[in-house]
Amino acid sequence: MGLAARIAGSTLFLALPYALAGGALAQSRYNLQPPVTEVAGQIYDLHTLMLIICLVIFVGVFGVMFWAVFRHRKSRGAVAANFHENTSVEIAWTVVPVLILLGMAWPATKTVIAMKDTSDPDITIKATGYQWKWGYDYLQGEGEGIRFVSNMSTPREQIEGAAPKGEAYLLEVDNPMVVPVGKKVRILTTAADVIHSWWLPAFGVKQDAIPGFIRDTWFRADQEGVYRGNCAELCGRDHGFMPIEVHVVSAEAYSAWVSERQAASAAGAADDTREFALAELVERGAKVYATHCAACHQANGQGLPPAFPALDGSPVVKGDTAAQIAVVLEGRPGTAMAAFGNLLSDADIAAAITYTRNSWSNSSGEAVQPTDIAAARGG
Structure with missing residues (x-):
């Protein structure tokens, strides 16, 4: 039951309206996206199978219940039966659900195994x-x-x-x-x-x-x-x-x-080993900043304090160059400042730092070169 429920739950999660664009949006507004892999096709079929099984059970159970309520209502003179045990009924309502669950778990198990088979990739x-x-x-x-x-x-x-x-x-x-x-x-x-x-x-x-x-x-x-x-x-x-x-x-x-x-x-x-003019670094740094930094520190450098401090007038930006390089390379543990040392090249980091030191009210006139970043890395 747990395995089948997990598969049904995961496929239903994939069907959530996540505002996906293009033709897939129109086709998947009320269903899964059209599958383009074998595993996605199996998930799609499982999703449909589980819904059909649940629908049949729903119709069967509530159909019998409403029929019994209508057929054996008091106004028709129905008299309630008085019994304690019925072995046949107890066996039936135990065996039938087990068979249903086994029927659901078998294809679900095969799909889960296929999803985890990462052997021999190209x-x-x-x-x-x-x-x-x-x-x-x-x-x-x-x-x-x-x-x-x-x-x-x-x-x-x-x-x-x-x-x-x-x-x-x-x-x-x-x-x-x-x-x-x-x-x-x-x-x-x-x-x-x-x-x-x-x-x-x-x-x-x-x-x-x-x-x-x-x-x-x-x-x-x-x-x-x-x-x-x-x-x-x-x-x-x-x-x-x-x-x-x-x-x-x-x-x-x-x-x-x-x-x-x-x-x-x-x-x-090659860029990581050359020397740039200040204007080149500022121009390149503006693009790097817009892509990697502006979401937190904002395009105007004012940030969103206290979580994201302003860079405009920042003591870090206006202070020692080596200290700012260290912050960008290594981040700041315990804060939202990520380490960009493994994300960006030496040239991009140098450009971004140069841009922040020469933008808004900051006007150091300093150009941080890629070789400065390499030296800070210990290279």
């Missing part, structure tokens, strides 16, 4: 949850070595109601995960701060990401397309701004994407 990707973004590391397969951070890309104007909402409102990202169609993809989930959950309804995947632990799940998408999900754990202030976007593409398109990402990584490595 591609392995680590998904790390951060407040409030996802980091992806391609650990096995053609894209091995690719690493990037995926942030929500819905414009602030739409979020604040100053512009019409787009089709993929709150479910679009700047760097989507890309995988080839028809390949088994193993997802390793973990988190850097609090518990998150990697949830993609069309794939039938929902796996918690827990700090200090590695958990895994898998999928094999049978159709090319763009599929969207979200963090399904209440992970803090911007929980609703932590989407997941996966592009399933052909093998050829995937190889081209891998080549592009590897070329971008090589260019990024």
Whole structure:
């Protein structure tokens, strides 16, 4: 009973109206999203089967009850039977429910086993949850070595109601995960701060990401397309701004994407060793700040005290450069300030720090270079 109930509960959870965009929204408003993996198809069938079984039981039980109330009502002269035990009835109401539960548990068990079979993947990707973004590391397969951070890309104007909402409102990202169609993809989930959950309804995947632990799940998408999900754990202030976007593409398109990402990584490595002009760093830092910092510290640098302190006029920003670099690299334990040392390149961190030290009322005129960040890392 417990196993069947868990499967029924999980499939019902996937059916919650989560305002998912595009054609899937219209098809899944009152049901699950159309499945694009074998496991998601099994979950969809289980969901339907459980609902049918529950409907039949509901109609049968209440039908007999209302028939008995109507047929044997007092106004028709019915006299209540007087008996204590009936062995046949007791056997029947014990055996029949057991058979029903076994019939529900058998397919549910097969689906749960299939969901946990992460053996022999073609591609392995680590998904790390951060407040409030996802980091992806391609650990096995053609894209091995690719690493990037995926942030929500819905414009602030739409979020604040100053512009019409787009089709993929709150479910679009700047760097989507890309995988080839028809390949088994193993997802390793973990988190850097609090518990998150990697949830993609069309794939039938929902796996918690827990700090200090590695958990895994898998999928094999049978159709090319763009599929969207979200963090399904209440992970803090911007929980609703932590989407997941996966592009399933052909093998050829995937190889081209891998080549592009590897070329971008090589260019990024070159940036980490060059020296920038102050204006270049400020321009680049504005983009990095808008993507990674503005949600907490606000675009105007005023923050949301006391949880998110202002950077405009901050003693940290206006003080010793090394101290600010240490805060950005390592974060501040016990606060919402995350460590960006494993998230951003040396060039991006240098640009962001330079931007904060030369924006709003801050005007230090200092340029923090990528080599300064490398030195602070001990490299």
